[in-house]
Amino acid sequence: MSAIETAGLTKRYDGTPAVSDLDLTVHTGEVYGFLGPNGAGKSTTIDMLMDYTRPSAGQATIFGQDVRDDASAIHARTGILPDRFGVYGSLTGREHLDYILDANDATGDPETILGRVGLSDAIDQRAGGYSKGMQQRLGLAMAIAGDPDLLILDEPFSGLDPYGVRLVRDVVAAERDRGATVFFSSHVLDQVERICDRVGLLADGELVAEGTPAELRATAGVESRLHVDTDVDDTALTAVRNVDGVTYVTRTDAGVEIACGAESRYHALNTLADAGAPIRTFNVDTGTIEDAFVAMADAQREATRGRDDA
Numbered sequence: 001m002s003a004i005e006t007a008g009l010t011k012r013y014d015g016t017p018a019v020s021d022l023d024l025t026v027h028t029g030e031v032y033g034f035l036g037p038n039g040a041g042k043s044t045t046i047d048m049l050m051d052y053t054r055p056s057a058g059q060a061t062i063f064g065q066d067v068r069d070d071a072s073a074i075h076a077r078t079g080i081l082p083d084r085f086g087v088y089g090s091l092t093g094r095e096h097l098d099y100i101l102d103a104n105d106a107t108g109d110p111e112t113i114l115g116r117v118g119l120s121d122a123i124d125q126r127a128g129g130y131s132k133g134m135q136q137r138l139g140l141a142m143a144i145a146g147d148p149d150l151l152i153l154d155e156p157f158s159g160l161d162p163y164g165v166r167l168v169r170d171v172v173a174a175e176r177d178r179g180a181t182v183f184f185s186s187h188v189l190d191q192v193e194r195i196c197d198r199v200g201l202l203a204d205g206e207l208v209a210e211g212t213p214a215e216l217r218a219t220a221g222v223e224s225r226l227h228v229d230t231d232v233d234d235t236a237l238t239a240v241r242n243v244d245g246v247t248y249v250t251r252t253d254a255g256v257e258i259a260c261g262a263e264s265r266y267h268a269l270n271t272l273a274d275a276g277a278p279i280r281t282f283n284v285d286t287g288t289i290e291d292a293f294v295a296m297a298d299a300q301r302e303a304t305r306g307r308d309d310a
């Protein structure tokens with residue numbers, strides 16, 4: 001059974017679509033990154049999944065249960081870090097954990113849970129005095145309290161320094177290893193690439209691509225660059241330019257840079273060697289998911305503009 005399934009999920013505000021006809025499947029046990037630029041509709045989707053707002057059309061299920069009809073049963077299995085998470089300023093970190101464990105009728109040790117998000121030293125301080133990053137980490141601690149089956153995290157990396165980012169990443173990995181499903185929204189692409197099994201890219205309320213980070217790079221036509229430490233003459237340069245799948249070749253200080261897909265890489269290297277270029281070392285610079293993200297979001301904006309103009 002899927003952890004999350006949506007069919008035609010749509011939300012319109014005053015007739016303007018915030019989320020359009022969203023068909024999404026998140027498999028049980030995976031880490032799914034829900035990406036999109038500002039205003040793409042990520043929080044609106046999460047709000048519909050959590051029944052904080054009602055869809056204009058379509059439906060969604062979590063672990064097979066309808067998000068509207070079975071909201072409380074779903075909430076009992078789900079840890080949520082909401083958008084704009086706010087602390088109770090007068091309560092300590094420990095008291096936040098006591099509260100959430102009690103509210104969810106769950107068991108857990110506040111000290112252990114807060115230790116996982118790096119808040120051991122601040123456990124008995126009032127959360128109103130926490131920095132923004134500490135408050136965010138407290139929100140994450142509340143989400144994981146009680147070992148929920150599903151974590152829904154809205155922008156878990158926002159406001160975090162590199163130390164906080166690392167902690168969140170480690171927590172997400174540990175939760176997945178425990179068997180939880182993790183669904184999180186983000187535009188911190190570097191993190192997404194590192195921890196997601198699959199990624200969905202939302203732009204203007206529409207899911208424009210879905211797949212593993214590698215698949216997304218390929219779909220967007222993001223090429224890898226092959227940097228070869230060698231000596232090339234014009235013959236070798238011409239030979240490698242003629243290799244199928246090679247789109248661009250240029251000389252560099254160390255030798256040559258070649259743009260091509262993964263499937264052409266070894267053919268390009270062999271061609272250089274056959275043309276007498278000594279291959280001393282080489283490295284591959286794969287296009288980032290950020291490149292894919294920007295390319296697809298731009299394409300979607302163009303498509304939306306085209307529809308609006310028509």
Ligand SMILES: Nc1ncnc2c1ncn2[C@@H]1O[C@H](COP(=O)(O)OP(=O)(O)OP(=O)(O)O)[C@@H](O)[C@H]1O
Pocket residue numbers: 013017018036037038039040041042043044045
């Ligand atoms: N309550 C509301 N009333 C009217 N419009 C809304 C409301 N909530 C969201 N929207 C609009 O819906 C669209 C999607 O917003 P949403 O907050 O879901 O995007 P997001 O992807 O989460 O963005 P961000 O990354 O900036 O948080 C935006 O155009 C936003 O202005």
